[in-house]
Amino acid sequence: MSIHLGGDLYTLRPALDGRLRRILQIACDLAGKPLDQLRVLDLACLEGHYGIELAMNEAEVVGIELREANLAKARYVKDYLRLNRLTLCQDDVRNLSVEKYGQFDLVICSGILYHLDAPDVFHFIRRIFEVCTRLAIFDTQIALRPGETFTFENETYHGLWYTEHDESADRDTRLKDLWASVDNTRSFWFTPASLANYVARVGFSSFYECLNPEHAVPEDRRAYVAIKGKPGIILSSPLTASMGFTPKPERSQLSVVGPNIKHGPMFRVAKRLLPQSIKNMLKPSLRMLRILRSGSTPKFLKKE
Ligand SMILES: C[S@@+](CC[C@H](N)C(=O)[O-])C[C@H]1O[C@@H](n2cnc3c(N)ncnc32)[C@H](O)[C@@H]1O
Secondary structure: OOOEEEOOEEOOOOOOOHHHHHHHHHHHHHOOOOHHHOEEEEEOOOOOHHHHHHHHOOOEEEEEEOOHHHHHHHHHHHHHOOOOOEEEEEOOHHHOOHHHHOOEEEEEEEOOHHHOOOOHHHHHHHHHHHHEEEEEEEEEEOOOOOOEEEEEOOEEEEEEEEEOOOOOOOHHHHHHOOOOOOOOOEEEEEOHHHHHHHHHHHOOOEEEEOOOOOOOOOOOEEEEEEEOOOOOOOOOOHHHHOOOOOOOOOOOHHHHHHHHHHOOHHHHHHHHHOOHHHHHHHHHHHHHOOOOOOOOOOHHHOOO
16 A cells, blocks of 8 residues: 655555545545544555554554554554554454444445355354444445345345465465455455345444445456444324334345436337337336336326
């Protein structure tokens, strides 16, 4: 990681890091306190860049990383910049607990969720919820299609299995791959819907995707923010107030393209030119393909 040490000295040649900018901006915008009053946890911190940034901004930071080779680089910068409010711990993130580390205003979970196997990743997210008092950032790889499933606490989650290491690789070989999982040979990548469902089930009150500040990454890398807040009390709609948690459905390829087709030029021309009888005949098929929404329009919305 390219960290400026002062003057023209860097740990690596100067480089842009959109993720760094994003994480800092989310902290500034959403943590609800000035940076110097925050307690921050940087999970699987690698060479420590995000935690170091927050510590340079006077936050109290704990970085957890298992690989000594990565941690040594973070320690070097900590000592060089005299970051007394940064604590670096050599540990497995799967050992995270309130008893061991206390609680944090901001938890940075960047680049680690998708390195954990199931069910570990489920326990890990629950632990993040427990140590978090306000805000958690999940910057992670996701599965774009709901290909494989994993059942946890009687609920089914969708995603894909990603191979981390060859089954035959020994522990030393696995540790030498500095950015990978430490021991598990495969990891579970959630689809966005399944991740949102699980994050809600553990108790985060809302969950957002961050689009700005922008960061040019492939489509299957996303940054989400989970907020641990109090549920709002709805006063103006008893029906809405009585609504329980509704799991987000998985998106099939068609449900993604469907709405786009509906707003496209071909669809609009066909809607104008085709006789009503033909349109009525086509409607059930278009509903099945999710190009049209199912169900009828409520009477009070219909034009007389
Ligand atoms: C892809 S890097 C991401 C680093 C950094 N957080 C980021 O977002 O750029 C993954 C890091 O997770 C660490 N790691 C993987 N599994 C871990 C585990 N179970 N406990 C602690 N660290 C782990 C690796 O050593 C590596 O530093």
